[in-house]
Amino acid sequence: MLAATPTIGETAQRRISIRRCDIIWRLLKNTIGLPFFPRTWISFLFLILSFAIGLFWFIVLVTLISTGAGLVITLVGLPILLFTAVLWTFGARAERWRVRMMLGVDIPSPYRALPDGPWTQVLRAFLTDGAVWRDLIYLFLLFPIGLVEFVIAVTGIATTGAFLTLPIYFWALPDGVRIAERHGADIDYFWALPGGGVRISESYGPVIDTLPEALIAAAIALPALLLVLYLIRLMATGHALMAQALLGPSRDELASRVDVLSTSRSRVLDSAAQERRRIERDLHDGVQQHLTALAMDLGMAREKLESDPEAVSALVARAHDEAKSTLAELRQLVRGISPAILADRGLDAAISALAARCPVPVVVDVELSKRPPDIVEMTAYFVVAESLTNIARHSGASKARVTAWETGKRIIVEVWDNGRGDADRARGTGLQGLEDRVAGIDGRLRVDSPPGGPTSIRAELPCA
Amino acid sequence: MRVVIADDSVLLREGLVRLLTEAGFEVVAAVGDGPGLIAAIEQHRPDVSIVDVRMPPAYRDEGLVAAIEARRRVPGTPVLVLSQYVEETYAAELLAGGEPGIGYLLKDRVADVGAFLEAVRHVASGDTVLDPEVVAQLLTRRRRDDRVGALTPREQEVLSLMAEGRSNRAIAAAMGVGDGAVEKHVTSIFGKLGIDPADSDHRRVLAVLAYLRG
Numbered sequence: 285m286l287a288a289t290p291t292i293g294e295t296a297q298r299r300i301s302i303r304r305c306d307i308i309w310r311l312l313k314n315t316i317g318l319p320f321f322p323r324t325w326i327s328f329l330f331l332i333l334s335f336a337i338g339l340f341w342f343i344v345l346v347t348l349i350s351t352g353a354g355l356v357i358t359l360v361g362l363p364i365l366l367f368t369a370v371l372w373t374f375g376a377r378a379e380r381w382r383v384r385m386m387l388g389v390d391i392p393s394p395y396r397a398l399p400d401g402p403w404t405q406v407l408r409a410f411l412t413d414g415a416v417w418r419d420l421i422y423l424f425l426l427f428p429i430g431l432v433e434f435v436i437a438v439t440g441i442a443t444t445g446a447f448l449t450l451p452i453y454f455w456a457l458p459d460g461v462r463i464a465e466r467h468g469a470d471i472d473y474f475w476a477l478p479g480g481g482v483r484i485s486e487s488y489g490p491v492i493d494t495l496p497e498a499l500i501a502a503a504i505a506l507p508a509l510l511l512v513l514y515l516i517r518l519m520a521t522g523h524a525l526m527a528q529a530l531l532g533p534s535r536d537e538l539a540s541r542v543d544v545l546s547t548s549r550s551r552v553l554d555s556a557a558q559e560r561r562r563i564e565r566d567l568h569d570g571v572q573q574h575l576t577a578l579a580m581d582l583g584m585a586r587e588k589l590e591s592d593p594e595a596v597s598a599l600v601a602r603a604h605d606e607a608k609s610t611l612a613e614l615r616q617l618v619r620g621i622s623p624a625i626l627a628d629r630g631l632d633a634a635i636s637a638l639a640a641r642c643p644v645p646v647v648v649d650v651e652l653s654k655r656p657p658d659i660v661e662m663t664a665y666f667v668v669a670e671s672l673t674n675i676a677r678h679s680g681a682s683k684a685r686v687t688a689w690e691t692g693k694r695i696i697v698e699v700w701d702n703g704r705g706d707a708d709r710a711r712g713t714g715l716q717g718l719e720d721r722v723a724g725i726d727g728r729l730r731v732d733s734p735p736g737g738p739t740s741i742r743a744e745l746p747c748a
Numbered sequence: 749m750r751v752v753i754a755d756d757s758v759l760l761r762e763g764l765v766r767l768l769t770e771a772g773f774e775v776v777a778a779v780g781d782g783p784g785l786i787a788a789i790e791q792h793r794p795d796v797s798i799v800d801v802r803m804p805p806a807y808r809d810e811g812l813v814a815a816i817e818a819r820r821r822v823p824g825t826p827v828l829v830l831s832q833y834v835e836e837t838y839a840a841e842l843l844a845g846g847e848p849g850i851g852y853l854l855k856d857r858v859a860d861v862g863a864f865l866e867a868v869r870h871v872a873s874g875d876t877v878l879d880p881e882v883v884a885q886l887l888t889r890r891r892r893d894d895r896v897g898a899l900t901p902r903e904q905e906v907l908s909l910m911a912e913g914r915s916n917r918a919i920a921a922a923m924g925v926g927d928g929a930v931e932k933h934v935t936s937i938f939g940k941l942g943i944d945p946a947d948s949d950h951r952r953v954l955a956v957l958a959y960l961r962g
Contacts, residue, residue: 604859611856615833625835628808633837640836640885 318513323388327520328441328513330386331433334523337382338430341375341423366407369416376419379426380531389524394418394533400730400742414534422530429526433519440512447505450498545726552724555717566617574610578603626665630655635668635686642672644681644701650688656695656747663721664688664697667729667743670714671699679703679739690747694727698742705737718743749872752792753778754785754811755800755830764798764858771865780804782814789818789825796872800855801831801838812838819845828871830855836885836961839878843957848950851877851913876913876953883911886960895941903940906933911960913953 318324348368355361373395380391394415398406410416492501533541585599626634632650639646655661668686675684681703688697707715715731722729722743733739751773755761758780765775777788781803789797797818803810815827826849829842839852851871857879858864867877887896887908899907909919920930938945943959946952 608856608859611859615854615856619833624802624808624833625837629835629837633835636837637835637885640888643888 315510315514318510318517324513324517326386328437328516330382330520330523331430331437331516333382334426334430335434336430337379338423338426338428341372342427345372345420345423369411369420372420372423373416375423376531379422379527383524383527383531387520387524389528391528391532394531394537396537397728400728400732415537418530418534422527425526425530429523433523436519437512437516440515441509444505444509444512447501448509449502450492450505451495451502454495454498548720548723548726551720555720555724558717563617563621570613570617571610574606574613578606578610581606622662623665626661627658631661631664631688634665635688638665638669638672639686642684643676644672644679644684646672646684646686648686650686652688652690652695656690656745659725660695660745660747663725663727663745664695664743666721667697667718667741668699670718671741674707674714675699675701675703675739678707679705679737681737681739693747695745695747696742697745698740700738700740702738704735705733705739706735707731707733707739707741715741749796749869750774750776750792750794751868752776752785752788752794752797754780754782754788754797754803754814756780756803756807757800760800760855767858767861768798768865768868771861773868782810782817785811785814786818786821789822793822793825796826796828796849796868798828798830798868801829809838812841816841816845819847823847824849824874826871826874827851828853828868828877830858834879834882834885836882839882839957840961843876843954846954848874848876848948852882853877853879854881870913874950875915876950878912878953878957880908880912883908883960886911886957898940899937903933903937906930907937907956910934910937910952911956913949915949 345368348364348371352361352364352368355364377393380393383389383391396409396413396415398409492498581599581603585596585603588595588599623634623637625637631652632648635650636648639648656664672684672686675681679701681701684699684701686697686699688695690696715729718741719729722745725745727743727745730742730744731739732742749772751768753761753764753768753775755764755778761778761780765778768775776792776794779785779788785797785799788794797815799811799815801809801811803814811831812829815829819825819827824847827842828851829838830853831838832855834852834854842850842852849871851867853864853867857867870877887904896904896907905923906919909922914922916927916930916934920927923930935945941959943955946955
């Protein structure tokens with residue numbers, strides 16, 4: 285009997301042919317489908333807009349930069365140039381947004397974080413940021429590139445569209461349209477289509493002046509339209525790549541960011557290890573010693589239970605006291621590891637509890653619309669806890685203030701006191717540890733503590 | 749006196765049952781979670797309930813929430829809440845209803861058997877008992893308040909003891925002075941802080957706490 289099942293070779297062959305079919309089908313779908321994908325027409329719109337926006341920025345930047353540069357001698361030029369630079373970064377931001385919304389390509393913000401400090405530092409950081417200058421290059425390139433994109437896209441669509449719709453003219457307006465044209469004082473009337481017909485080119489090629497010819501022209505125009513649409517998609521993709529290269533973070537910037545993150549990660553791991561050592565030490569030196577003493581006292585009491593009841597009473601009393609003080613110590617320790625009130629009631633209540641324990645009067649003002657992620661809450665809490673401990677121990681302050689609020693996707697926590705200032709992160713390990721914790725969640729800690737005070741410690745914690 | 753106990757730790761629950769039974773209380777129910785507590789209070793109408801803050805399922809503040817809910821369903825049922833740590837915020841939530849018969853103590857206080865049993869009896873009779881640590885938190889916050897600062901050290905001590913919910917007699921006993929002396933201090937404190945002297949001990953505690961919470 286012959287086996288009906290295909291041999292291995294046949295199966296493989298079929299698989300290949302299926303794959304070939306699959307590819308052809310996908311190719312067909314992707315070409316025939318081009319006019320039906322919204323993305324195609326959005327790309328078309330994108331290219332047209334590129335020209336308009338490019339023209340706008342070209343005029344604005346050339347005007348402002350030449351004005352500014354011309355006036356540099358009188359010093360008025362510098363603020364004009366600076367304003368221009370700020371303006372073009374906003375232009376670049378808008379372009380990033382446009383590329384994301386219209387082409388679906390996400391370009392992360394490339395700018396370096398500006399330092400908190402005197403304005404000269406901020407200015408220098410801004411002007412030495414390569415991303416700012418790449419923004420300028422992009423906006424200047426947008427005009428010529430946008431022009432080319434505009435011309436190709438618009439002429440392509442207009443021409444193929446015209447031929448494609450030609451049969452409709454012949455069908456709807458068999459007599460053509462009378463068109464008037466003014467030549468000085470005279471008005472010429474002539475018939476446009478179908479009597480006059482249309483040439484593909486002005487000087488040569490067949491004249492299309494009948495419906496069947498129009499249908500043939502349309503049949504040829506259809507693949508041409510698909511080609512134009514394909515070109516439009518290609519140009520949009522190319523534009524997105526250019527935007528990514530010029531408006532996105534450069535490789536160096538990404539690498540340096542990875543460096544910063546891995547450094548802060550290892551510091552966080554270090555501080556976690558240190559924290560564990562501290563807990564181990566606290567348990568060992570405190571609780572364990574207390575329990576040993578307690579067990580010893582109870583052991584002695586047991587020995588003397590019958591011989592010396594009076595001594596037993598004293599020993600039991602001491603054991604009782606030891607047990608109670610161990611409990612108190614354990615409570616402190618546990619609170620330091622993870623305060624239950626933070627998990628239960630959130631930052632406001634937890635910070636209020638910290639403030640209530642602080643010997644310096646603290647005003648608490650927490651305004652958060654929703655609870656941030658656990659790790660952010662924890663970090664914010666420890667910033668406040670450590671700062672208040674420092675205030676109580678070193679600052680000599682008579683009042684302090686804790687404020688927490690949200691801006692966009694960040695939470696800002698600020699601890700202020702009117703003490704003698706001069707808090708130095710090098711001196712105590714506390715501030716360095718805080719900085720590590722904050723950096724560990726990609727936040728920033730700013731300590732502003734001039735000698736003589738006041739001190740303000742501000743943490744910016746991203747919640748995304 | 750009939751007592752309901754709610755604590756998820758079997759060790760502590762049995763310990764409390766033993767301690768209370770030996771002291772002459774009748775433990776009518778010992779449960780391990782919040783819904784159990786509410787059901788037991790509704791069923792037994794105990795003279796007092798002793799509740800741990802942390803209970804299953806999340807081990808956060810289920811006991812506190814259940815206690816507040818139970819007092820909503822059975823108004824005025826006295827509840828003594830025990831906690832590993834005390835927070836002024838929780839005390840405020842418990843006292844928010846203004847009904848008498850609330851206690852809020854550190855769990856450690858159970859170790860001082862005599863004082864603990866005393867607190868249980870006070871709460872059962874409708875008094876308010878607050879842990880000294882809560883009061884200390886309140887006073888820390890108010891330390892720089894001019895009017896609290898104007899109190900003599902003796903008066904500050906009396907203020908703390910009042911906030912813990914003690915009666916004049918108890919304060920006198922704790923400080924080792926006569927009832928009359930305490931009375932004088934109390935009048936002086938109320939005068940300096942500008943609080944209306946209240947008619948009952950419970951109202952007095954609320955007034956003092958309201959002042960301290962500012």
